[in-house]
Amino acid sequence: MAGASLLALLDDIATVLDDVAVMTKVAAKKTAGVLGDDLALNAEQVSGVRAERELP
Known part of the structure; x- marks a missing residue:
């Protein structure tokens, strides 16, 4: 019984x-x-990439 429980x-x-x-x-x-959307919005602050170069 104990084994079954x-x-x-x-x-x-x-x-x-x-x-x-x-x-x-x-x-x-x-x-x-x-x-992914958050990374695109903050790309300029994080890595110096211009926001215009990000994919929409």
């Missing part, structure tokens, strides 16, 4: 970790566009 607990933990991995992947995709 331990396996059930490990299965639940694996499910939670899988859900966290999926949510992290989705969040990374959503923030990539925001970070």
Whole structure:
């Protein structure tokens, strides 16, 4: 009996970790566009590149 409940607990933990991995992947995709846009706006301050040369 104890072995079955331990396996059930490990299965639940694996499910939670899988859900966290999926949510992290989705969040990374959503923030990539925001970070890219922010880098384009601040390019002149960061590296001395003129803002006119940045892609729209």
